[in-house]
Amino acid sequence: MYKIQNYINGKILESESKDFLKIFNPTTGELQGEVVNSNDKDFELLIKSSTNAFNDWSNETPLRRSRILAKYKNLIEKNLNDLAKIISSEHGKTLEDAKGSVTRGLEVVEFACGIPHLLKGEFSQNVGRNIDSWSVRQPIGVSAGITPFNFPAMVPMWMFPISIACGNSFILKPSEKDPSCSIKLAELFSEAGLPDGVFNVINGNKNVVDKIIAHEDIKSISFVGSTPVAKYIYKEATSFGKRVQSLGGAKNHLLVMPDANLEQAVDGIIGAAYGSAGERCMAVSVAVAIGNIGDKLVEDINRKAQTLKVAPWTDDQANMGPLITLEHKKKVENYINIGEKEGAKLILDGRNFKLQGYEKGFFVGPTLFDNVNKDMQIYKEEIFGPVLCVVRVDTYEEALKLVNDHAFGNGTSIYTSDGDVSRHFTTHCKIGMVGINVPIPVPMAFHSFGGWKQSLYGDHSMHGSEGIRFYTNLKTTTSRWPNSISKGPEFKIPTN
Numbered sequence: 417m418y419k420i421q422n423y424i425n426g427k428i429l430e431s432e433s434k435d436f437l438k439i440f441n442p443t444t445g446e447l448q449g450e451v452v453n454s455n456d457k458d459f460e461l462l463i464k465s466s467t468n469a470f471n472d473w474s475n476e477t478p479l480r481r482s483r484i485l486a487k488y489k490n491l492i493e494k495n496l497n498d499l500a501k502i503i504s505s506e507h508g509k510t511l512e513d514a515k516g517s518v519t520r521g522l523e524v525v526e527f528a529c530g531i532p533h534l535l536k537g538e539f540s541q542n543v544g545r546n547i548d549s550w551s552v553r554q555p556i557g558v559s560a561g562i563t564p565f566n567f568p569a570m571v572p573m574w575m576f577p578i579s580i581a582c583g584n585s586f587i588l589k590p591s592e593k594d595p596s597c598s599i600k601l602a603e604l605f606s607e608a609g610l611p612d613g614v615f616n617v618i619n620g621n622k623n624v625v626d627k628i629i630a631h632e633d634i635k636s637i638s639f640v641g642s643t644p645v646a647k648y649i650y651k652e653a654t655s656f657g658k659r660v661q662s663l664g665g666a667k668n669h670l671l672v673m674p675d676a677n678l679e680q681a682v683d684g685i686i687g688a689a690y691g692s693a694g695e696r697c698m699a700v701s702v703a704v705a706i707g708n709i710g711d712k713l714v715e716d717i718n719r720k721a722q723t724l725k726v727a728p729w730t731d732d733q734a735n736m737g738p739l740i741t742l743e744h745k746k747k748v749e750n751y752i753n754i755g756e757k758e759g760a761k762l763i764l765d766g767r768n769f770k771l772q773g774y775e776k777g778f779f780v781g782p783t784l785f786d787n788v789n790k791d792m793q794i795y796k797e798e799i800f801g802p803v804l805c806v807v808r809v810d811t812y813e814e815a816l817k818l819v820n821d822h823a824f825g826n827g828t829s830i831y832t833s834d835g836d837v838s839r840h841f842t843t844h845c846k847i848g849m850v851g852i853n854v855p856i857p858v859p860m861a862f863h864s865f866g867g868w869k870q871s872l873y874g875d876h877s878m879h880g881s882e883g884i885r886f887y888t889n890l891k892t893t894t895s896r897w898p899n900s901i902s903k904g905p906e907f908k909i910p911t912n
C-alpha cells in the first residue's frame with residue numbers, strides 16, 4: 417500500500433489532511449494505494465508557490481524555456497518504460513498502449529519546444545503615417561488543468577507543456593483513480609531544470625476542483641472528463657471570470673459505405689472499439705452499416721472480436737485489459753442489460769467475464785450489439801467500455817443525419833473509396849475530428865484536439881495553435897515618436 421501526496425514547489429509535500437481516496441489495481445481488484453484529498457492548507461501553499469513562480473517564469477526568455485522543455489523531452493524518453501508501467505499498474509491498459517499514450521503526450525512537449533517561434537508576434541509599419549503597430553501574446557497567469565483517469569499522462573500533457581512554454585505556471589489536479597504518473601511527470605520536469613512552483617500537482621476530488629474554480633489567482637482552467645462535469649466546470653469557472661476549455665464525453669460513429677474495403681473497416685473498428693477496453697474518448701462506439709453490408713460487417717466484427725486477448729497488462733500478448741473500477745464495470749454491464757431490454761440484438765456478451773487467477777479484476781469482455789436504433793439509451797449515452805453498437809441504415813444521407821443529430825460531437829470516421837462521399841462527409845458532419853479510412857482521427861500536437869456540441873464547452877481546443885491562444889493574452893501596441901506628432905488635441909477618431 418502506497419500513499420500519494422502532492423508535488424508543490426519542486427518537491428513532494430506531505431499533507432496534514434487525514435482524508436485519503438482509494439486507488440485500486442484494476443487487474444486484481446485489490447486496493448493498492450491511497451491518494452490525499454488535499455485540505456485548505458495544501459491549497460494555500462499551492463497558490464503561494466504557483467503565483468510566486470509565475471512572476472519569474474513569465475519573464476524568462478522563450479528560448480531558455482524551450483531549452484528546459486528539450487531536456488524534459490529527453491528525460492521522458494529515458495523514463496518511457498517506467499511511466500508506462502506506472503500508468504498500466506493503476507489504469508490496467510496494456511503496456512504498449514500506455515507507452516503509445518506517453519509518446520503522443522511527448523509530441524506536445526516537442527511542439528512546445530518551438531515556443532520562441534510560436535510566440536513571434538505581428539508587426540505592421542505605417543498603420544498611420546509614422547505610426548507602427550504590433551501584437552504580442554503574453555502569458556495568462558496561473559493556469560490549472562483537471563484531468564480524467566483514462567490517459568493519466570497524455571491528457572495532462574495536452575495542457576501543461578504549452579502553458580508552461582508560454583510563460584505560465586501550471587497546477588495539475590489529476591484523476592484520483594490513477595494519480596501516480598502525474599507526480600513522476602512533475603519530478604522529471606524539476607530534474608530538467610524547471611524552477612520550483614512552475615509545475616505543481618494537487619491531489620483530491622471535487623473538493624479540490626471547487627477550490628480551483630473559485631480562486632481568483634487562477635486565470636484559466638483546462639478540463640477533460642465526462643460531459644456533466646465539463647458543463648459544470650465551464651459554467652462555474654466562467655462565472656468567476658476564468659478562461660475555460662472544457663472537454664466532455666463522446667459517442668463516436670464510424671460509417672462503413674458499401675464500397676469500403678471491408679477488411680480494413682473491420683480491423684479499424686476492432687482496434688478503435690475495444691482497444692483500451694473502450695475507455696477512450698475517441699473510441700468508436702457506433703458502427704453504422706450503410707446499404708447491404710450489415711450482415712457481413714457484423715459477422716466479421718463478431719469473429720475477430722472473439723479472438724481478442726483480454727488479459728493483464730503484464731501479458732505482452734494482451735489486446736485489452738480491465739476497466740478502471742468495480743463501479744465502472746458494473747455501470748458498463750448494466751448498459752448491456754439495458755441494451756438487451758431495449759431490444760437490441762446481443763451478438764457478443766462481455767458480462768461475467770472471468771480470467772483465471774484474476775477473478776476479482778474489473779474485466780468486461782468485448783461486447784457487440786446489432787440492430788441498435790437512435791432511440792435506445794445504449795445509443796444515446798456514452799458507455800465508456802468495450803461495447804460496440806451497430807446501427808443499420810439504407811443510405812449515406814441517413815448515416816450523416818445520425819452523426820449530426822447526436823448530442824456528442826467529438827470524433828467520427830468514414831470508410832469508403834469514394835472521394836466525393838468522403839469530401840461531402842468531412843464538409844457537412846458536425847463533428848470536431850474526422851477520419852477518412854482512419855478509425856481514431858486524433859490530431860497531432862501541432863494541430864488541435866477538440867470536439868463540438870456536448871463534447872467541448874468553450875472556444876478553444878487543446879494544443880497546436882489553439883493551445884497557444886488559450887494560454888496567452890493578446891496585446892496590441894500602437895506607437896509613434898514625438899517628431900511625428902502634430903500639435904494640438906485631436907477630437908475626431910483617427911482615420912487613414
Ligand code: NAD
Nearest residue numbers: 563564565590591621622625641642645663664665666697
Ligand atoms: P470525470 O468527469 O469523472 O472526472 C474528470 C475529473 O473531474 C477528475 O479529475 C475528477 O476528480 C473530477 N471530478 C469528477 N467529478 C467531479 C465533480 N462532480 N465536480 C468537480 N470535479 C469532478 O471523468 P473520468 O471518469 O475520469 O473520465 C472519463 C470521461 O472523460 C469520459 O466521459 C470520457 O469521454 C472523457 N474524456 C474526454 C476526452 C476528450 O478529449 N473529450 C478525453 C479523455 C476523456
